[in-house]
Amino acid sequence: MPATVEIRRAADRAVTTTSWLKSRHSFSFGEHYDPDNTHHGLLLVNNDDIVAPGTGFGTHPHRDMEIVTWVLRGELTHRDSTGNHGVIYPGLAQRMSAGSGILHSEKNDSPTEPVHFVQMWVVPDETAITPSYQQHEIGGEELSGGLVTIASGIPGVEAAITLHNRAAALHGTRLRPGDSVDLPRAPYLHVFVARGRVGADEIGDLDEGDAVRCTDTDGTRVTATEPAELLIWEMHARLGA
Numbered sequence: 227m228p229a230t231v232e233i234r235r236a237a238d239r240a241v242t243t244t245s246w247l248k249s250r251h252s253f254s255f256g257e258h259y260d261p262d263n264t265h266h267g268l269l270l271v272n273n274d275d276i277v278a279p280g281t282g283f284g285t286h287p288h289r290d291m292e293i294v295t296w297v298l299r300g301e302l303t304h305r306d307s308t309g310n311h312g313v314i315y316p317g318l319a320q321r322m323s324a325g326s327g328i329l330h331s332e333k334n335d336s337p338t339e340p341v342h343f344v345q346m347w348v349v350p351d352e353t354a355i356t357p358s359y360q361q362h363e364i365g366g367e368e369l370s371g372g373l374v375t376i377a378s379g380i381p382g383v384e385a386a387i388t389l390h391n392r393a394a395a396l397h398g399t400r401l402r403p404g405d406s407v408d409l410p411r412a413p414y415l416h417v418f419v420a421r422g423r424v425g426a427d428e429i430g431d432l433d434e435g436d437a438v439r440c441t442d443t444d445g446t447r448v449t450a451t452e453p454a455e456l457l458i459w460e461m462h463a464r465l466g467a
Contacts, residue, residue: 236435244395246281267414269462271347282333288324300341310359393463401450414461422454
């Protein structure tokens with residue numbers, strides 16, 4: 227396929243707003259359905275959520291989805307029907323495999339501070355697998371030292387947590403102004419500026435909440451112009467292929 231680059235600006239995302247939640251959607255989600263914006267590669271959901279103190283998502287079901295949560299600020303408490311319970315905070319990678327079916331809740335137990343997190347969904351290679359949960363802390367020094375693989379199912383790629391998809395990996399980094407990283411080479415790439423501002427060679431400036439969807443990328447270099455945090459999906463297949 228020919229190489230392509232598509233910039234999706236933060237302001238163009240659909241937004242769900244309630245009394246306790248502000249959720250910005252990179253792809254179709256819930257009531258916000260756009261047949262021309264359902265996924266990129268294997269990534270179906272990239273939600274940028276802020277949950278008010280003492281509130282959150284009550285118990286609800288999922289199945290056949292790999293769900294990765296990355297907290298930017300605050301803490302998020304996870305509980306599920308298989309008995310897993312964890313508090314997710316910045317630098318803690320978390321994956322829930324919904325598999326054959328699971329119930330879970332996600333709450334902000336702080337009485338005073340909101341929680342800000344990004345939740346991302348990719349499909350598993352197989353349906354109806356046994357539900358599972360995994361979390362692992364990544365040190366701040368490691369995240370500030372270049373690209374770190376947060377989650378991966380690609381054979382031979384080490385990561386903090388595993389995915390049940392052999393064609394997908396999630397990388398992350400925190401950049402100081404002037405710091406640079408080279409993006410992975412992959413048939414499909416999704417780059418999300420979770421915080422801050424960066425400049426990308428041959429792409430231009432990207433602000434907080436912006437995303438870039440690439441095909442057949444050849445290793446673009448990204449440089450922070452202010453403190454920034456990036457979440458980058460490397461994908462070697464696409465839905466329906």
